[in-house]
Amino acid sequence: MCLAIPARIEEMSGADAAVVNLGGVRKEISLALVEGVDVGDYVIVHVGYALSRLDPDEAEKTLALFAELNGVAS
Amino acid sequence: MKYVDEFRDGKLARNLAASITAAILPDRSYSFMEFCGGHTHAISRYGIAELLPANVRMIHGPGCPVCVLPIGRVDNAIRLALEHGVILCSYGDTLRVPASDDLSLLKAKARGGDVRMVYSSADALQIARDNPQREVVFFAIGFETTTPPTALVIRQAAAEGLSNFSVLCNHVLTPSAITHILESPEVRQYGTVPLDGFIGPAHVSTVIGSRPYEHFAEEYRKPVVIAGFEPLDVMQAILMLVRQVNDGRAQVENEFTRAVTRDGNVKAQALVSEVFELRRSFEWRGLGEVPYSALKVRQAFAWFDAETRYGLDYIPVADNRACECGAILRGVKKPQDCKLFGTACTPESPMGSCMVSSEGACAAHYTYGRFKDIAVAAA
């Protein structure tokens, strides 16, 4: 049961809930399983719940890894 | 879509494919098991296997909770719908699993059972609130990613005194399944299944962290690389595994650093331990009984445990004798090796666990890759 999407928190809506946005699609989800997230943060959403915060710096580092030319003639 | 599209970039895929090709030792073969059903699906849907050098082989592990759900458990859910008249709430994936007497939850619905598809455990709780005069049961399945949402609704139901709500709990644990595979004779003793390393599940790891895998790396001397969900993540993880194998290392590495930490989601873990406890043993379809591999609802929340409330017994039901799912789930055989594959067993009429969900090895291969088994004159 792994399908989860990274979505941006657009606004908080009540205790433990937020509206997230992925590519222009918005849905209300629960924040009951995470702490310390705020508007503008990206969270991983699974079956209607945020499971963790996505770290943008680590995301950039990972993308940079993909682009490394590992001793391969480019 | 941010954090999605960049991780599916075709140019970077070619770069990674080249890096992997450059990294492999030409006279060695590499076999890696991806455990997570989402990874199985990604590998098939994006055609990753074809971008890898020929001596890198991917083995599809039992990471699909729908696939490993035993028939007997689905029978209990169907019983609740048809005999106890409950509103049976289930995730979509589970509705089609064929069970005993030629039934499935979908077919039970056609026979008058009140079976409803939900996206979220919260939907099931809401149905209970909206229907106070009916009993509502949430058919909970899934690995550690999906367990915290179930724990949450049980706790909420208790807090609200929602007495018409209960959960039929079938949550299973990732580390136990990996241990079971590593302990299997083909891997441990005979070495007939060369297993060089694991791609660790993406979202399970956001919850449990990377720490639980350190045990495998040490005890069994197998490298584990936790990979994100997108195809580039999977390829990067394969590259990292190849390097570990070449260096003779057996470490836990984290490719999915943007979402996984060593400790994981402590809040979610605490919630799960509050509501659930380990079962001594649990049958996994295709694998048999696996010790300490599944959860049940704690005594403190017994009222919300459907097994207790409705006095349900678990009656095991065997799979078709020709079904090779057990061997396929352990990586000993491939879908094409099974006599039933593509003939009696197809996604429309699945006979075993690997065909039941679109992430099972057989379903994924049938849907996305069976054209590779036959020589086709492609343009």
Added chain:
Amino acid sequence: MNGKLKKHYVRALDIRNGRVDMSHGSGGRAMAQLIEELFGRAFDNDFLRQGNDGALLPQAHGRLVMATDAHVVSPLFFPGGDIGSLSVHGTINDVAMMGARPLYLSAAFVLEEGFPLADLQRIVQSMASAAREAGVSIVTGDTKVVEQGSADGIFIATTGVGVVADGIDLSGAHARPGDAILVSGSIGDHGIAIMSRRENLAFDVPIESDTAALHGLVEAMLECGAAIRCLRDPTRGGLAATLNEIATQSGVGMLLDEAAIPVKPVVDAACEFLGLDPLYVANEGKLVAICAARDAERLLAAMRAHPLAREAAVIGTVHEDRHHFVQMKTGFGGHRNVDWLAGEQLPRIC
């Protein structure tokens, strides 16, 4: 249709607050009133005014095409359309896919007891304007009423008749190795517009159903002189179902290029959210065309010149394959099957 209707009733239909009841389907005065005041007024044309059970149509000059469709969509009203416009467009399109000019439609309604007359009128007026815009007349119909709980409010079945000009011979069995595969625009819009209503998704830029009558586009395509083998509209089961159908009918294989298939970014995102694959999501205003390779550019230009196909694209080719596989080169670089849909597309959680 009944004979001449009496002009003086006790009361006119109370559209605002009235509901359908069993008498509206019984063949008596109540039904006659419903037909005259609601259906007749909206669909008004010479054929209906004849007031007979069957419409007497003028002689056709050419081979006839007939198609039928039943519509059971839920919700009844959705962004971009409703069950009414859908039922008109759907059958017009089925006729048009044969290369025919659609001329006449019939409409049969199964109404659930208690269905609000206001909703019925809205649907009927939507059908009337869809038919008018398309230049097609609704010439005959039927109404039945069933007990509460036996229908989802309303079911509509439409049948259409059209005429094919000489020399046109389109069929799903005509695709040949080497042919080009084209699609008239972005896929998945309709299905997502429907699902988003059901699943409480909101959008920055609203997704609307693409429901539309395509016969004008078909006419433009036929006129451009391209050697078109087959036209089909990818409704239920989406693009994947339609291409697999044609591959099987023609006994060929296909190779698609994922990067070339138009999908609106917001439809892509909605599919991610819901765990759906856009290839399997329904469309109601798009068509697939298979034509000789040498004519692909010309056909594409003719399509893009038409307002309903500005985003038309060549998405693949036909080749020999005795297994009739539809394969796709993924944007990622590898290949995969695009198989028939197994069962209903239930959103994945895994």
